[in-house]
Amino acid sequence: MFSRLASSTLRQAARRQGAKSVATRGLMTGSSTKQTSRVLLRQFGVAATAAAAFTLGYTMYQQQPAPQVFADASVPLHGVPGTSKERTFIAVKPDGVQRGLVSDIIGRFERRGYKLVGLKLLVPSKALANEHYADLSSKPFFKGLVDYMTNGKAPVVGMVWEGPSVIKQGRVMLGATDPRAAGPGTIRGDYCLSIGRNICHGSDSAESAEKEINLWFGGKGEIVNWASNNEEWVISDN
Ligand SMILES: Nc1ncnc2c1ncn2[C@@H]1O[C@H](COP(=O)(O)OP(=O)(O)OP(=O)(O)O)[C@@H](O)[C@H]1O
Numbered sequence: 001m002f003s004r005l006a007s008s009t010l011r012q013a014a015r016r017q018g019a020k021s022v023a024t025r026g027l028m029t030g031s032s033t034k035q036t037s038r039v040l041l042r043q044f045g046v047a048a049t050a051a052a053a054f055t056l057g058y059t060m061y062q063q064q065p066a067p068q069v070f071a072d073a074s075v076p077l078h079g080v081p082g083t084s085k086e087r088t089f090i091a092v093k094p095d096g097v098q099r100g101l102v103s104d105i106i107g108r109f110e111r112r113g114y115k116l117v118g119l120k121l122l123v124p125s126k127a128l129a130n131e132h133y134a135d136l137s138s139k140p141f142f143k144g145l146v147d148y149m150t151n152g153k154a155p156v157v158g159m160v161w162e163g164p165s166v167i168k169q170g171r172v173m174l175g176a177t178d179p180r181a182a183g184p185g186t187i188r189g190d191y192c193l194s195i196g197r198n199i200c201h202g203s204d205s206a207e208s209a210e211k212e213i214n215l216w217f218g219g220k221g222e223i224v225n226w227a228s229n230n231e232e233w234v235i236s237d238n
Pocket residue numbers: 136141145176177195196197198200201202203204
């Protein structure tokens with residue numbers, strides 16, 4: 001790239017000075033040769049400086065350390081229940097994704113002041129869905145539930161939210177499992193009508209949160225420990 005840049009600069013300088021036509025006709029005088037050489041050297045110097053600056057800048061850019069977002073790596077994957085580092089697993093199920101409710105559900109948690117520390121979009125495998133709903137395996141609706149979660153007609157949005165009492169409050173924000181019993185203002189109470197299409201899931205205890213977060217977000221680096229600048233405006237008993 002550098003040699004292409006230098007030779008194009010030299011060509012342009014030569015053209016500008018009429019050197020090409022003069023040289024080919026053998027009419028170049030001593031002073032015009034010197035002048036042309038000076039111009040060529042100056043142009044070459046500019047190109048060399050530009051190339052050196054580019055190389056230096058690129059090298060410095062490459063050597064920059066990666067952004068440091070892992071502010072508190074001592075927090076376990078599933079958080080610390082009973083503290084401001086409590087964590088829960090919240091999912092938007094395929095019907096919620098299909099109906100375009102992802103942003104509303106994320107927005108409710110964000111506006112409440114909770115912090116998003118994990119987020120992924122996936123069609124869960126049968127094994128994952130079976131494990132997630134293992135406690136319901138004897139229920140007559142189990143097979144239909146797993147099929148609806150895994151058939152790929154729409155993905156699931158899996159999330160991990162962090163903040164004080166997020167496990168309990170997450171369930172309150174979702175509303176009752178059967179949307180017809182869910183209060184207005186809750187996600188299910190506002191957006192759905194049927195227990196088989198209740199658009200979201202939330203861990204119901206610290207034990208479930210631990211199991212579900214590790215199940216859905218067990219991979220390395222899938223949870224980000226980061227410090228929110230809003231924290232002092234959201235979490236304090238003064
Ligand atoms: N009677 C039912 N008929 C059909 N589907 C049901 C029924 N009961 C529960 N489900 C489905 O199974 C899911 C898990 O049921 P569970 O009893 O664990 O309720 P939940 O904890 O409120 O729901 P989730 O685990 O999805 O948050 C429900 O969200 C619902 O989609």
